Amino acid sequence: MQWVKVLGGLVGASALLGLGIILGHFAIPKGADAPAPGVSVSQDLDLEILESVMKQLDASKIRENLRELSREPHLASSPRDEALAQLLLQRWRDPESGLDAAEAPTYEVLLSFPSREQPNRVAVVGPTGTVLFSCRQSEQNLTGEQGGPDVVPPYAAYAPPGTPQAVNAAKHGVAGVLVYTDPADINDGHSSASQTFPNSWRLPPSGVERGSYYEYFGDPLTPYLPANPSSFRLNPDTVPGFPPIPTQPIGFEDAKILLCNLQGTLAPAAWQGALGCDYKLGPGFRPDGDFPADSQVNVSVHNRLELRNSSNVLGIIRGAVEPDRYVLYGNHRDSWVHGAVDPSSGTAVLLELSRVLGTLLKKGTWRPRRSIVFASWGAEEFGLIGSTEFTEEFFSKLQERTVAYINVDISVFANATLRAQGTPPVQSVIFSAAKQIPAPGLDGLSIYDNWIRYFNRSSTAYGLVPSLGSLGAGSDYAPFIHFLGISSMDIAYTYDRSKTSARIYPTYHTAFDTFGYVDKFVDPGFSSHQAVARTAGSVLLRLSDSLFLPLNVSDYGETLRNFLQAAQRDLGVLLEQHSISLGPLVTAVEKFEGAAAALGQRVSALQKDTPDPLQVRMLNDQLMLLERTFLNPRAFPEERYYSHVLWAPRTGSVATFPGLANACSRAMNTSLGSAAWAEVQRQLSILVVALEGAAATLRPVADL
């Protein structure tokens, strides 16, 4: 899991400040076609099979999977990462519990690694170059797992090499960036060794969060093209999206030494943290501190770009009736270090789910109506690379045939509640699944009942319901939803927010994210892992096996209505001042709602009937393809891959139409008749046309 977009913003914001070396307290947010004879074309979801799958999903097997997956560090393209690809292949080719077919295609992608010979270094040096203090170059070996040769030292992937030195940089240029995670943001303020791992789930003082600092996603050298050996590649020296200056992450233990010795203006209150001193902005060290005032911070970054082979692993269960309809289920395989939580908690669930389904398949008990494709993506931590290259290579095939994409990356952040993100059509199927699975440790309460206690919203259609989050670009669902327009979701168990304000689990992307950490602190007993396996597994089976696709397109109407109301509230006056009417958008939303409701009624009517399989297929195609109608590859040419007019990145915090809102915020301070105001009108038209076009696809198919 990684949060590309937010990181981009961080680096941008840092440069804006114009400081020499920024010692911020920002956290880096995480960031054979024919059916077998005898197959019924009316084959529908079998509730007994579903129940049996739910029962067979075994917490102890997930635990065993996790132990093996996280036994060694498995950085993207490393020998251990490739060994795990082989392990997955072997499981998926198992004659007793494997799938119909599996393979491990490879892309040649541009990754970034620190140098073994010249470790990255952060030091305070005196005026003659004497080293007065050095930051740690690796994390403290607390459990015997942090010291091995395969533990990659902390670094900022894709940050360029260089050796800036300054505490008092030129006002107009930032020489380098240091990043650390403040105990206020990750440890609820706690920072001592006794209060942190291995004594609690909290981040130890030496822990350093690794991450990719590339602004976009996908292989940096082959945008829109699969990174096959023969593909055209950009020149790495001029590729856009890499940080412009050397950047290095450090632990809060070291950050404290640097930050608490700064002089200068007091930083804003929101920038203060829990290092036990007042945070100041510099420039320079305070005269009464640990370092002479003429000391400087020297940062040596020796990262190198390397073309590496990275594998995806793909496995398929062929559909019995509609093999050309795919339900995709994926997670990445690569980690920064051992990655027990990220991503192996998800991979452990993936393997257990494929084992249970594979066993039913090999026994001849079951074959899904539609095809199921499992995927283990490579090089996600560097920027969703494996999944993005896959979507680039099979763009048409996937776009024509994919029912939905289910992503389970980190399956368990914490064990309080389910958390799901997705586009509106998947809400109902997640609810259906969650209602029928018991919440772990809460006798008699369903996952749904528990979920609604933690995340909820008031729906005009349904009253109080769990709230589904929206999809950013934090994991491999990004290319599926934003580039291909495939209805997507991400499912996990997560925190009780009343008990911690940690922005993510504390050992995220550090060498302390180990099996022991999960086993002892995150999910002892693995019942939350099992709950996620059951929820995602039930969603998968409902999508692959139901005669009528359980995608409720009416739920998009509610989202559109909410977006519209937000636009009217926040932008209405401004637009009116510029003689821009939201009237056509109101009409388009109404048309969508009307068409979606009528389609829902036709589905219900047909369900009561004995429909012929072609009639069902035609309706299902309308449901499946709705999400595609929101794509417009010409809407946001500057936003690589983002083509979905409803879910492109928004610069503001209000949940509304992104193109319109972004254009308004750019136009706001320009004059009437500016290009920026023309772009507002263009974005409004793009949106209206997309909604009207979507409504047209929902109407009876032979309406003019």
Place this chain on the structure above:
Amino acid sequence: MQWVKVLGGLVGASALLGLGIILGHFAIPKGADAPAPGVSVSQDLDLEILESVMKQLDASKIRENLRELSREPHLASSPRDEALAQLLLQRWRDPESGLDAAEAPTYEVLLSFPSREQPNRVAVVGPTGTVLFSCRQSEQNLTGEQGGPDVVPPYAAYAPPGTPQAVNAAKHGVAGVLVYTDPADINDGHSSASQTFPNSWRLPPSGVERGSYYEYFGDPLTPYLPANPSSFRLNPDTVPGFPPIPTQPIGFEDAKILLCNLQGTLAPAAWQGALGCDYKLGPGFRPDGDFPADSQVNVSVHNRLELRNSSNVLGIIRGAVEPDRYVLYGNHRDSWVHGAVDPSSGTAVLLELSRVLGTLLKKGTWRPRRSIVFASWGAEEFGLIGSTEFTEEFFSKLQERTVAYINVDISVFANATLRAQGTPPVQSVIFSAAKQIPAPGLDGLSIYDNWIRYFNRSSTAYGLVPSLGSLGAGSDYAPFIHFLGISSMDIAYTYDRSKTSARIYPTYHTAFDTFGYVDKFVDPGFSSHQAVARTAGSVLLRLSDSLFLPLNVSDYGETLRNFLQAAQRDLGVLLEQHSISLGPLVTAVEKFEGAAAALGQRVSALQKDTPDPLQVRMLNDQLMLLERTFLNPRAFPEERYYSHVLWAPRTGSVATFPGLANACSRAMNTSLGSAAWAEVQRQLSILVVALEGAAATLRPVADL
């Protein structure tokens, strides 16, 4: 019918010459969802119905249609154009012979008209402004039809207003452009009144070809957006693609006066024509000619841009089994003047075909398996506007569901032979139709047998076959193939090229393109019209009614192989010199051929069987959607709408991959490592990915 691209090239080339006023001899080249109870899901093409339709298509009814359609001028958006829209609606709503539903949606589009108050004028003036000679402002009223108030005077649509005056313009600036059609190009050299219409089919001396001089297609103010009243519009003053300078077409009678009086260097041999003098380049008039040497040519253009409502008329016959699969059949309705040939010869056929099918429908004798949509497009002559706006408005719905688009614009250019253009998947269905229809006037010979005598090629798969032309952007198929990736075709009857070298029928876009012209010279008896109605009708029925779609995807393999061989022959050495290998392209073509052949075998196998309808639907989807896989909206960002990587405009004359060939011709004289050479590599990769992606969609659907 109009040839946007060629015109653009003409204007561009003219500007390049740097002459003051160009008196060229260039020709402007011409360019309710549920099935009814009792419907069988295995419903297939009924050969008796087909035969009955062939018999009922009535030449005399086509003649009557044409008489009515061409009775008055019906320029786009004129009252008569709108009246014809109502006539079509009425026919398609006829209770005895109409369709299931019809409507006439309207777009608000930017057209260009000459001023009634200030007619455009071309004159030779003396140094004091005395008018020494004026070109005609309208054509001679030879048949009583050229004089009415609705005959729009000759003009160059979208040419800007202005009053340039020069014969001796600054070397670096062209002040204005005059265009005429030389008798050498249009009349096989003949130019006297006695040799031309109404005494023959040839162009009279006063005839002037109108046309649109807009570089792109679609409504100029709303690229990529439907021209609905609320849509965002570009500023007409800065819209790209209009001619930069005043432009006016004149007849060859007037061109002779201007051109034969020029002095200066003799124009190149290829520029000489049949006006009876040596063509010189100027500048200035010759001293021994009709005008004093200090005379100048004054061109006054008063064209005005106007937002006008233009209607499409759409009619549907709902499919009995697969109503969500559309076979589209269309032609434009608007003409420059009476437009008997262009476009009414096509509309007359369209109405006869819809009458025959509508009658079968209303009698309850027949309903197609798939839906048939008939379209009468508005404002084609101004740049394919009605059809383009339609594709913009219903992009997703059409792209998901359209089997093919059949265009019959001018149905009869001349009565010698069938001529068809299209993408490879439609070749076989046109052949099948043409083989079973008798060629008019050639006892015992089929249309196919006759066709192969005029246009043929040697196919590796089939031996000698009629050659299918490729689709440019000359008529309304352009947005369907280039923007939406829908397999498209254009069908007509045309010339015996051994009998005329006229680049198009001589009265093209003049006021002499009248019913009498068709009835007397183009197709007396209307048997060629009937032949086109039968051919296009048979193709339509085969596409709408066949259980297995008659789209032969293997035929794309032959095209790809030919393109590849041309690339190897023409570009291979150059690419090798720049270390660019065509190897990956060779592999991709081979993969395509292999996958297409294997799919063909699976279709054949299934045809022998009793396939279930879902199996057929899945195969048909593979066939239908193949063309879509060649679209890449990011391949040619500078070419508006063109997204098809195989049929985008080519700058060279060799039939090969356009993106690769164009990039090579731009890179040829640049240095190694230039951006232009990088673009060659990018284009090669785009092509390889498209072909590999296409092959992937043809493989068995559950292959990984």
